[in-house]
Amino acid sequence: xxxxxxxxxxxxxxxxxxxxxxxxxxxAQGELHAILGPNGAGKTTTLRIVAGLxxxxxxxxxxxxxxxxxxxxxAKRVLAFLPDDPLLYxxxxxxxxxxxxxxxxxxxxxxxxSRAAQLLEWLGLADRTELxxxxxxxxxxxxxxxxxxxxxxxxxxxDEPLTGLDAAAARQVKNLLVxxxxxxxxxxxTTHILEIAERIAQRIxxxxxxxxVAQGTMAELRASAGAGxxxxxxxxxxxxxxxxxxxxx
Amino acid sequence: xxxxxxxxxxxxxLAHELRLSWRGQGGKAVGFLLAxxxxxxxxxxAAAWFVMRDPSRLGSGGALVTAGMITWFxxxxxxxxxxxxxxxxxxxxxxxxxxxxxxxxARTVLAVRGIGVAVQSLGFFALFVIPFANGAMAHGYWRxxxxxxAMLALGMGASAxxxxxxxxxxxxxxxxxxxxxxxxxxxxLGAGIFLAMQSFNFLPRATQVKLIMxxxxxxxxAMIGPESVLWWPFRALIGDxxxxxxxTIACVGAFVLVVVRAERLFLEGTxxxxxxxxxxxRPSAEFRAGLARVVIAKELRLILRDPxxxxxxxxxxxxxxxxxxxxxxxxxxxxxxxPTIILVASTLxxxxxWMTMSGEESPDLVGSAPVSRERVLWIKVLAAMAIPVGICVxxxxxxxxxxxxWLAAFAACAAGALASCAVVQIWTAKPGxxxxxxxxxxxxxxxxxxxxxxxxxxxxxxxxxxxxxWWAIAAIAFALVSPASAWLLRRS
Numbered sequence: 001x002x003x004x005x006x007x008x009x010x011x012x013x014x015x016x017x018x019x020x021x022x023x024x025x026x027x028a029q030g031e032l033h034a035i036l037g038p039n040g041a042g043k044t045t046t047l048r049i050v051a052g053l054x055x056x057x058x059x060x061x062x063x064x065x066x067x068x069x070x071x072x073x074x075a076k077r078v079l080a081f082l083p084d085d086p087l088l089y090x091x092x093x094x095x096x097x098x099x100x101x102x103x104x105x106x107x108x109x110x111x112x113x114s115r116a117a118q119l120l121e122w123l124g125l126a127d128r129t130e131l132x133x134x135x136x137x138x139x140x141x142x143x144x145x146x147x148x149x150x151x152x153x154x155x156x157x158x159d160e161p162l163t164g165l166d167a168a169a170a171r172q173v174k175n176l177l178v179x180x181x182x183x184x185x186x187x188x189x190t191t192h193i194l195e196i197a198e199r200i201a202q203r204i205x206x207x208x209x210x211x212x213v214a215q216g217t218m219a220e221l222r223a224s225a226g227a228g229x230x231x232x233x234x235x236x237x238x239x240x241x242x243x244x245x246x247x248x249x
Numbered sequence: 250x251x252x253x254x255x256x257x258x259x260x261x262x263l264a265h266e267l268r269l270s271w272r273g274q275g276g277k278a279v280g281f282l283l284a285x286x287x288x289x290x291x292x293x294x295a296a297a298w299f300v301m302r303d304p305s306r307l308g309s310g311g312a313l314v315t316a317g318m319i320t321w322f323x324x325x326x327x328x329x330x331x332x333x334x335x336x337x338x339x340x341x342x343x344x345x346x347x348x349x350x351x352x353x354x355a356r357t358v359l360a361v362r363g364i365g366v367a368v369q370s371l372g373f374f375a376l377f378v379i380p381f382a383n384g385a386m387a388h389g390y391w392r393x394x395x396x397x398x399a400m401l402a403l404g405m406g407a408s409a410x411x412x413x414x415x416x417x418x419x420x421x422x423x424x425x426x427x428x429x430x431x432x433x434x435x436x437x438l439g440a441g442i443f444l445a446m447q448s449f450n451f452l453p454r455a456t457q458v459k460l461i462m463x464x465x466x467x468x469x470x471a472m473i474g475p476e477s478v479l480w481w482p483f484r485a486l487i488g489d490x491x492x493x494x495x496x497t498i499a500c501v502g503a504f505v506l507v508v509v510r511a512e513r514l515f516l517e518g519t520x521x522x523x524x525x526x527x528x529x530x531r532p533s534a535e536f537r538a539g540l541a542r543v544v545i546a547k548e549l550r551l552i553l554r555d556p557x558x559x560x561x562x563x564x565x566x567x568x569x570x571x572x573x574x575x576x577x578x579x580x581x582x583x584x585x586x587x588p589t590i591i592l593v594a595s596t597l598x599x600x601x602x603w604m605t606m607s608g609e610e611s612p613d614l615v616g617s618a619p620v621s622r623e624r625v626l627w628i629k630v631l632a633a634m635a636i637p638v639g640i641c642v643x644x645x646x647x648x649x650x651x652x653x654x655w656l657a658a659f660a661a662c663a664a665g666a667l668a669s670c671a672v673v674q675i676w677t678a679k680p681g682x683x684x685x686x687x688x689x690x691x692x693x694x695x696x697x698x699x700x701x702x703x704x705x706x707x708x709x710x711x712x713x714x715x716x717x718x719w720w721a722i723a724a725i726a727f728a729l730v731s732p733a734s735a736w737l738l739r740r741s
Contacts, residue, residue: 051617076619087611091554092547099536103543104618109536116536131554147614 002065004029004155004186005050010059012045012210019045020056021210027188027203029064029154032181034197035190036231037207038239043190044084046207047157050188051081064154077105080153084160084190086144090133094125094143097132098150105151112150119146124169137164145173156180158189162196174200198231206238214238259357266365290380297384304385304393307487310475317480322442323374324403324482329438330370331404331411336431338362339415360508363412367404367504370411375400378486385487392488399485399493406500409507416511429556437560437567444567540620541628548605548632558604562597562636583651584715587659588708590644594637595666595704599697601633602674626678630671637667655715662711665728669703672732676739696735703731 005027012020020042027033037043048054050061052072061068066075089097095116102112120126123142132140141164148156161177162170178200181187191197197204198218206214214221218231225234306312339362382396418427418434449457463469473479484492537543552558606629609615615625641663648656677696706728713721 048613051613053613053616073619073621076617079617081613081617083613087613089547089551089610091551096547096550100543100547101614101618102536103540104615104620106540106619109538113536 001029003027003062004031004064005188006060006062007046007050008060010046010049010061011057012042012049012054013057019210020049023059023207023211025205025212025215027186029186030181030184032177032187032200032202033189034201034204035188035207036192036194036197036204036235037190041207041239042210043207044159045210047081047159047188047190050157051079052076053081077151078154080148080151080156082144082148082156082158082161084163086140086147088132088135088140088143091131093129093131094120094146095129097143098147101147101150107151115150115152116146119149123172138166138169141165142169149176153185155186156188158187160191161189162191162193194231194235204231206235208239259361262353262357262361263364266361267368270365270369286376290376293377293380294383297380298387299384301381301384301390301393302388304388304390304487313475313480313483314473317477317483320480320483320486324407325438325442327370327374327404327407328410329442330373331366331407332414332431332434332438334366334369335408335411335415338366339412356508356512359412359512363408363504363508364405366411367401367408370407371400371404382486395488395493396486399482399488399496402485402497402500403482405504406496409500409503412511413503413507416507433556433560433563437563441567540624541631544625544628545632545635548629549635551610552601552604552633552636561600584655584712587644587648587655587662587715588712590641591659591663591666591708591711592704594640594663595670595700595707597640598634598637598667598670599674599700599704601636602630602671603678605629605633606674606678623675626675630675633674634667634671654717658711658714658721662707662714665710665725666704666707669707669728669732670700673700673703673735676732676735695738699731699735699738703728706731 003026005025007023007025010020010023011018023042023046035043035046045054049056050063050068052068052075055069063075064078066078068075089100092100098116098119099112102109102116107115117126120128123146125139125142125146128135128139132143135143141161145161148158156177158177161173165173174196177187177189181202189197189201201218203215203217204221205212214224214234216224221231221234222229225237229237307316378396378400382393385393414434415427415431418431421427422430449460452460464473471477481489481492481496485496537546606626609629616622641659645656645660645663648659673696706724710721710724710728713724
């Protein structure tokens, strides 16, 4: 089966700094994959390249078999990207925002309208018809998530998707991601809350300095680190250099 | 250990307010700004020293009436400025949560904010007034020292008017809509004062003569003659005792009254603007089909829901009113109207096109969508052109009734100007620059210049075409240099 996401030899430099340094990864359809790493490890840069928002300096990226560089529109059609701080249109109402997103993905208006209503209902935003500028951080995050789900993507890329959500909404979103993965959608998320990755991810990749330094299921990671180790122990062990460096200033 | 002590007083808060205000004016170039101000002030003082050798003639006759009218004009401009500043002070500054949750009484916060508004709105005008007061004092006319307290009192009066008007809007419409209305009204007030001052010149000659005759009657002289109470603000500035006392007491009294009476409303207003949900709207029943329709709908919604932008657009339309007046009075000015409309529509088109493209609030969403960037940009610019085209349409209809040649010239040049604006913006767009038009002027001076030359070229071409000159071809060629240079900029 075609991998949902295939990255080979990905390199991205900003001036003299290398953000992504020959990264390779393959994620299957229906997999819920967590990408972890310290600040500045290259997670967001990688995800932005996959979403077609940045051009890599080297390497290939394909989404559901579509090359992101040569056929970006085909790749984007099956992809949803939720940035860590989604910028929404302050002067639009939620339904108007979803109408715009549906238009960008060329969805059938009637189907999109009913799907938008379902999503807003499910996320507890159905009765919020004011302008988005009056929304709290959590409500904005929920609306952005509704926008990411409206075209029923085959691959979902979520950068810190639980930021700003209350406990109930966070659980709702976690359940949704698990359900989507069971339905065959590839869900890739980054998070700094390691317990979430430990609990819901089928496989975990740890990035350090733009490279994958550990990858596998929780059991595989634990096997390499020693019995009884938590993901936090494993993560801190692998990224010790950065964390001690950061602590030192 | 107890860290919290007595709440700081109004002086401390005022110093904080003025420091923020100063930093807002000068930014990083405070030193440079100070140097420029010092040179300007020295020049003003030198001029005032000569002018104010005999200031006694200002206190009587026609000179007093003229100076009194100028003072009123300035006072109204101060009120307009204070109105704009009070909106920022009450609704747009994001430090109100911090201040109102501190142990400082809300009344103190309001009073200090009012004084801050008074000082800020006075600042520009004080630069001109103070040298003249100093000039008179240098020649021994010490009563001109009254200009200092009188000016501060006038500023407090203006601030009181602006605060009261803003809070009245809050009471009438609720904080959110009051903010929108106040932003639009603030912009209009300044323009309205300017137009009102010019209104006499727009009147027919016969009406002007009638009004002059009427103003010379005894009844009119009692109202607008040199002894009228109307000119007391000016007389307060030059140190006439009774007008000075009356104006100072009235202005400071109004300020105190507004602060005392409006405390509750102020708190309600600011709380609402920050926390309460806005007016609910009925969700649209159907989604639009097709990329073009949703992009155009979204862009027009964002434009029409931006009160600052609307006020700027309406101002441009408002400034066209004198042109209409000229048109009504002088039929020969008709060939000047079309080029002016082209300039106004081009400026508006440039601003809107910049806003739709560079002001894209969600570039990640659009960038990750399966549509080409170029296509989205073209649709956005199409949406931006809808409003300038709307402004041109009534004038097109007017010229259709005057001359078919003039209609064709206007239509062709307006279309050329708008198209030039569109391509300049598409070829130089930098998404993510924000939607604040003030940033536009700073972001790309070269693009602004290119756009201006294009608009000026098309406007001039229109004027030449209406006069039947073949030089219009040269003007069009000049106008086309701008989009060509934008294309070259893009390639480079």
